[in-house]
Amino acid sequence: MLSFLVLALLAHALHVQCQNLLHHKLNVVILAGQSNMAGRGGVVNDSSTGIPTWDGVVPPQCQPNPSIFRLSADLAWVRAREPIHADIDARKTDGVGPGMSFANAILTKDPNFGTVGLVPCAVGGTSINEWQKGEFLYEQLVKRAQMAQQSGGVYRAMLWYQGEADTVNPEDAELYQGRLKTFFNDLRSDLHAPMLPIFQVVLASGEGPYIEQVREAQLNTGLQNVKCVDAKALPLEPDRLHLTTQAQVRLGEMLADAYLRFMPRFSPTTTENMHGPEITEHGNFPVSVLRQAKLPGTMSSAMSTALIKGDYQYN
Numbered sequence: 001m002l003s004f005l006v007l008a009l010l011a012h013a014l015h016v017q018c019q020n021l022l023h024h025k026l027n028v029v030i031l032a033g034q035s036n037m038a039g040r041g042g043v044v045n046d047s048s049t050g051i052p053t054w055d056g057v058v059p060p061q062c063q064p065n066p067s068i069f070r071l072s073a074d075l076a077w078v079r080a081r082e083p084i085h086a087d088i089d090a091r092k093t094d095g096v097g098p099g100m101s102f103a104n105a106i107l108t109k110d111p112n113f114g115t116v117g118l119v120p121c122a123v124g125g126t127s128i129n130e131w132q133k134g135e136f137l138y139e140q141l142v143k144r145a146q147m148a149q150q151s152g153g154v155y156r157a158m159l160w161y162q163g164e165a166d167t168v169n170p171e172d173a174e175l176y177q178g179r180l181k182t183f184f185n186d187l188r189s190d191l192h193a194p195m196l197p198i199f200q201v202v203l204a205s206g207e208g209p210y211i212e213q214v215r216e217a218q219l220n221t222g223l224q225n226v227k228c229v230d231a232k233a234l235p236l237e238p239d240r241l242h243l244t245t246q247a248q249v250r251l252g253e254m255l256a257d258a259y260l261r262f263m264p265r266f267s268p269t270t271t272e273n274m275h276g277p278e279i280t281e282h283g284n285f286p287v288s289v290l291r292q293a294k295l296p297g298t299m300s301s302a303m304s305t306a307l308i309k310g311d312y313q314y315n
Contacts, residue, residue, distance in 0.1 A: 025114060025115075025152070025153075025154045026069070026077075026114075026115050026116075026117040026148070026151070026152050026153040026154065027113065027114055027115060027116050027117060027153070027154060027156045028117045028119060028145070028148045028149060028153035028154060028155050028156055029099075029102070029103070029116060029117070029118055029119065029156050029157050029158070029159060030119045030121060030141070030144075030145055030155075030157070030158040030159070031084075031085075031097070031098075031099045031118055031119065031120045031121060031122055031158075031159050032121040032122050032131070032141055032158060032159070032160055032162070033122045033126075033159075033160050033161040033162035033201075034122060034123065034124050034125060034126045034161070034162045034163075034164060034165060035089070035092065035122070035124030035125060035164070035241075035242060036097070036161050036164070036201070036204075036231075036242055036243050036248075037085075037097055037098065037099075037122035037159065037160070037161035037162070037201070038083075038085040038088070038089040038092070038094055038097055038120070038122040038123065038124050039082070039083050039084070039085055039094050039095050039096050039097025039098075039099075039248060040093075040094070040095050040097075040124075040237065040242035040243070041095045041096030041097065041237075041242075041243060041244055041245035041246075041247070041248040041249075042054050042055040042056070042057050042095040042096055042244075042245045043055075043093050043094070043095040043237070043242070044237070044238070051093075052092075052093040053093060054083065054093055054094065054095040055095070057096075057245060058081075058082045058096065059096070059101075059245060059246070059249050061100070061101040061104055061105070061249045061252070061253070062082050062096055062100040062101050062104065062249065062252075063100075063104070064079055064080065064081045065080075065103070065104055065107060066079075067107055067114070067115050067116060068080045068100070068103045068104070068107070068115075068116045068118065069115065069116065069117050069118065070084050070099075070117070070118040070119070070120060071117065071118070071119045071120070071144055071147065071148050072087055073087040073088055073090070075144070075147050077117065077151065080099075080100060080103070080116075080118055081100075082095070082096050082097075082100055083095055083096065083097070084097065084099050084100060084118060084120050085097060085120045085122055088120045088121060088122065088123065089122060089123050089124050092124045092125075095245065096245045096248045096249070097122075097248055097252075098159065098161070098201075098248050098249075098251040098252035098255060099118050099120065099159070099252065100118075100252065101248065101249045101250075101251070101252025101253055101256075102159065102252035102253070102255045102256050102259075103116040103118060103252075103256075104252075105252060105253045105256035105257075106256045106259065106260065109256065109260055110260060117148055117153050119144050119145055119148050121137070121140065121141045121144055121145075122161070122162075123137060125165055126162070126165060127165040127166050127172065128162065128163070128165075128166050128172075128176055128179045128180055128183065129172075129179065131162070131183050132179065132182065132183060132186075133182075133183075133186040133190070138183070138186070138187070141187070142187070142190050142191065145191055146191070149191075155191065155193045155196055156197070156259075156263075157196070157197045157198070157199055157259055158187070158196060158197075158198045158199070159199050159201070159255055160198055160199065160200045160201065161200075161201035161231075163176065163203050163206070163214045163215075163218060164203060164205060164206045164207050164241065165207055166206075166210075166214055167203070167206030167207055167208040167209065167210040167211045167213075167214050168206075168207050168208030168210070169208065169210070170210060170213075172210075173210035173213040173214050173217070174213070176213070176214050176217045176218075177217035177218075177220070177221065180217065180218070180221060181221050181222075181223060184198055184221070184223055184226060185223075195224075195225055196225065197225045197227065197259070197262060197263070198223075198225065198226045198227070199227050199228075199229060199255050199258055199259060199262075200218055200221075200226060200227070200228050200229070201228075201229050201230075201231050201251065201255070202215050202218045202219060202228050202229065202230040202231060202232065203215050203218065203231065203232070204231035204232050204233075204234050204236065204243065204247075205236055205240060205241045205242075206241075207241065215232075225262075227258055227262055229251070229254050229255055229258050231243065231247075231251055234247035234250060234251060235247045
């Protein structure tokens with residue numbers, strides 16, 4: 001009897017959460033780049049072992065929200081919580097990044113925005129060459145973004161924070177702008193989203209001496225719908241490379257402000273190529289991330305296909 005009641009309560013919770021997703025478009029925001037996008041806020045070296053550890057501190061601006069989801073490494077929509085890149089940038093120790101504060105700020109300032117679907121793709125220590133078409137990181141980004149759209153998402157933006165690895169030698173710094181523009185153009189083409197807004201974080205730090213050259217390249221791409229948010233004044237961790245937790249919170253809010261200032265300038269004709277299918281009760285769910293759950297209740301066949309994973313989230 002007790003087990004039946006537990007299942008009944010679970011079915012009800014799933015039903016409510018599924019209804020929330022099914023009756024709104026999922027606003028897809030891609031998060032890509034290297035370690036400062038993946039998040040190193042609160043990550044410090046353990047003094048006794050020398051191993052990086054995250055302090056576990058999650059600021060109020062980065063707390064989970066029932067309207068914020070993320071696409072996991074195995075292509076399942078789950079409730080977003082810090083560190084949101086933990087299963088993507090899995091070989092490193094991840095902490096707080098800008099993604100959650102961005103999403104929470106958007107929902108606070110625009111309560112009618114709807115459900116946010118974050119698609120984390122950032123990997124620490126990666127150069128712009130590793131994000132070129134045909135390379136593993138690029139192909140994974142495209143695959144994950146397309147899956148997000150096919151499951152009912154609408155591309156809203158990409159948040160991009162990369163370049164520290166390209167400050168080490170002068171050749172990489174000199175070629176950075178051309179490689180960056182090629183990456184942006186190829187990505188928009190492969191996602192069939194030629195007007196995809198890209199919000200690029202301009203470097204606050206770097207691994208080498210050519211920081212200003214890379215910053216200059218970032219500030220002058222000349223591409224339409226590429227907006228820059230400068231991180232230069234934000235505080236850094238003791239390693240002088242990664243943003244602190246509070247800096248990441250502030251960066252997320254800055255990105256949200258830039259997004260909200262920019263988006264009203266879109267008209268229906270300029271956004272039509274960014275849109276995916278609207279989520280409906282009989283929506284297009286990616287079979288690869290779902291399995292059948294035998295739950296009691298009166299849920300429809302689409303609703304009764306539940307993703308049994310951690311939070312018991314629906315795709």
